[in-house]
Amino acid sequence: MNSIVKLADSPDFDVPALRREFPLLSRAVNGHPLAYLDNAASAQRPARVIEALDDYQRRHHANVHRGVHALSQEATALFEAARERLVKFVNAGSIKELIFTRGTTEAINLVAQSYARSTLKAGDEILITGLEHHANIVPWQMVCEQTGAKLVVAPIDRDGEVHAAQVEALMGPRVRILAFAHASNALGTILPAQALIAAARARGITTVVDGAQAIPHMKVDVRELACDFYAFSSHKMFGPTGIGALFGREALLEKMPPWQGGGDMILTVSFAKTTYNALPHKFEAGTPNIEGAVGLGAAVDFLNSLDLRAAHAHEHNLLCYATRTLSTMPHVRLIGTAREKVSVVSFVVEGVHPHDLGTILDERGIAIRTGHHCAMPVMEFFDVPATARASFAFYNTFEEVDRLAAAVEHARRMFA
Amino acid sequence: MDLADLYRDVILDHNRKPRNFGPLEPADASIEGFNPLCGDRLTLRLRFDGEKISDIKFEGKGCAISTASASLMTEAVKGKTKAEAAHMFDRVHELLTDDNAASSDDLGKLAALSGVREFPARVKCASLCWHTLASALNASPASTLAPISTE
Numbered sequence: 166m167n168s169i170v171k172l173a174d175s176p177d178f179d180v181p182a183l184r185r186e187f188p189l190l191s192r193a194v195n196g197h198p199l200a201y202l203d204n205a206a207s208a209q210r211p212a213r214v215i216e217a218l219d220d221y222q223r224r225h226h227a228n229v230h231r232g233v234h235a236l237s238q239e240a241t242a243l244f245e246a247a248r249e250r251l252v253k254f255v256n257a258g259s260i261k262e263l264i265f266t267r268g269t270t271e272a273i274n275l276v277a278q279s280y281a282r283s284t285l286k287a288g289d290e291i292l293i294t295g296l297e298h299h300a301n302i303v304p305w306q307m308v309c310e311q312t313g314a315k316l317v318v319a320p321i322d323r324d325g326e327v328h329a330a331q332v333e334a335l336m337g338p339r340v341r342i343l344a345f346a347h348a349s350n351a352l353g354t355i356l357p358a359q360a361l362i363a364a365a366r367a368r369g370i371t372t373v374v375d376g377a378q379a380i381p382h383m384k385v386d387v388r389e390l391a392c393d394f395y396a397f398s399s400h401k402m403f404g405p406t407g408i409g410a411l412f413g414r415e416a417l418l419e420k421m422p423p424w425q426g427g428g429d430m431i432l433t434v435s436f437a438k439t440t441y442n443a444l445p446h447k448f449e450a451g452t453p454n455i456e457g458a459v460g461l462g463a464a465v466d467f468l469n470s471l472d473l474r475a476a477h478a479h480e481h482n483l484l485c486y487a488t489r490t491l492s493t494m495p496h497v498r499l500i501g502t503a504r505e506k507v508s509v510v511s512f513v514v515e516g517v518h519p520h521d522l523g524t525i526l527d528e529r530g531i532a533i534r535t536g537h538h539c540a541m542p543v544m545e546f547f548d549v550p551a552t553a554r555a556s557f558a559f560y561n562t563f564e565e566v567d568r569l570a571a572a573v574e575h576a577r578r579m580f581a
Numbered sequence: 582m583d584l585a586d587l588y589r590d591v592i593l594d595h596n597r598k599p600r601n602f603g604p605l606e607p608a609d610a611s612i613e614g615f616n617p618l619c620g621d622r623l624t625l626r627l628r629f630d631g632e633k634i635s636d637i638k639f640e641g642k643g644c645a646i647s648t649a650s651a652s653l654m655t656e657a658v659k660g661k662t663k664a665e666a667a668h669m670f671d672r673v674h675e676l677l678t679d680d681n682a683a684s685s686d687d688l689g690k691l692a693a694l695s696g697v698r699e700f701p702a703r704v705k706c707a708s709l710c711w712h713t714l715a716s717a718l719n720a721s722p723a724s725t726l727a728p729i730s731t732e
Contacts, residue, residue, distance in 0.1 A: 517645075518643065518644035518645060518648075519619070519644075520644035520646075520703075520706065521645045521646070524584070524700060524702070524703060525584060528584045535619070536618065536619050536620060537619075537620045541620070544620065550619070550620040550621060550642045550643075551619055551620045579588065580593065580596070580645065
């Protein structure tokens with residue numbers, strides 16, 4: 166087992182002050198202060214995001230891209246300003262490369278149904294890894310059924326790592342698409358994105374990155390990564406639910422057919438012929454989640470206001486501390502011990518089913534995720550029906566890790 | 582909400598030492614129950630003597646609530662008629678979901694499941710085996726039974 170030994174530099178990072186910006190973190194659950202350790206499922210929102218949503222709804226709401234009246238213009242300006250913030254945040258080339266979606270899942274489905282479905286032929290291959298979330302498996306299985314393409318799965322090892330060389334070995338002449346998670350939601354493993362993308366590009370393979378778990382924890386630069394598509398969700402990065410985005414390389418997006426038809430994605434419609442709107446609107450049929458985009462824009466502003474390097478170092482320290490603490494407990498087995506991880510610790514406790522553990526922790530105000538984490542193949546690989554998963558954000562504390570460990574020990578004694 | 586009410590001694594005991602756990606060959610009915618929420622699975626096998634459940638066993642992986650519930654259930658319905666078992670299903674279902682459930686005094690050890698009601702997220706854990714049993718009682722022949730899901 167690889168163990169994490171290196172502690173990142175401990176910069177002066179004021180966690181208590183940061184926590185005060187998140188109103189929900191001060192509440193109690195079951196008579197205890199909340200320890201929110203389920204950030205990989207959904208992160209909490211800073212006051213700035215809540216206020217942006219409130220302000221939009223109280224003062225600016227109307228439909229976008231339509232009216233000549235003041236409110237419609239204000240809503241459109243706010244919506245498009247949020248897009249521009251995201252373009253900068255992930256370093257996309259222009260607004261044409263940044264499409265709003267309902268989240269990562271919809272973004273991947275967009276690529277599958279528009280790009281993959283229109284280009285794949287029977288016998289072509291889509292390569293994924295054994296670490297994927299269902300959202301990066303099922304859309305590809307659906308497009309395989311539609312086109313006769315085949316899904317190929319790259320292996321993971323006992324630490325939950327994906328080795329670039331093993332993935333590269335599977336990049337045969339029929340592989341057209343490589344889709345992988347930048348970071349695993351179930352285990353926290355950071356995949357060797359740069360190496361995977363470089364190997365795929367050298368073979369003309371299109372790359373699709375599920376960035377849902379990476380974007381809250383590391384600087385993402387889509388042009389430096391040189392991927393073709395990058396999908397992510399707002400609610401993992403302290404914004405509202407129901408909104409996310411797809412970065413796509415402009416040259417590819419231009420050639421792709423729309424995947425949903427309706428308003429906003431057209432220039433002209435007649436019964437004889439419809440012409441589609443320009444990017445990015447071609448892929449945004451119907452009235453979008455305007456307040457969601459505004460909230461996401463505010464989340465980006467919030468992230469930009471932080472010393473992100475220090476925030477990520479604090480998360481890494483929490484990960485190391487939790488890993489060390491739990492791995493010294495004799496009845497705890499860590500699932501996922503990759504060398505490079507985001508701040509996610511998945512584990513099982515001998516004699517205590519994860520579901521029972523979740524209930525016992527909840528009674529102490531500690532929120533973790535228990536279950537298969539929408540990654541059933543990963544659970545099958547490690548031969549566990551489920552795991553307990555603690556996932557940390559930069560607002561979590563070492564004391565919360567201690568409370569987690571104490572509650573785990575309490576649960577073990579209860580079932581011994 | 583009191584954890585001690587959920588994890589009563591009877592529950593912890595049946596989780597540690599599940600009764601009627603293991604294979605049953607040959608069986609007159611074999612049916613699989615699945616809780617997609619938590620990944621729990623159990624297989625229930627029954628032998629009938631006319632209308633009577635002459636033997637019942639279960640196998641699978643599950644949380645303490647689902648394991649104890651299945652263990653308690655097999656103890657309770659073994660030797661009972663199908664109609665008696667079906668009535669017991671109704672009573673336990675009421676116990677798990679209805680705040681105004683009738684007194685559970687006559688349910689014996691099954692009454693220990695009443696604490697689950699205060700934990701709505703866990704009701705499916707306790708009811709999985711019972712739904713699986715109900716399906717086994719209602720359908721025949723056994724070979725055509727589809728797996729039971731709590732979703």
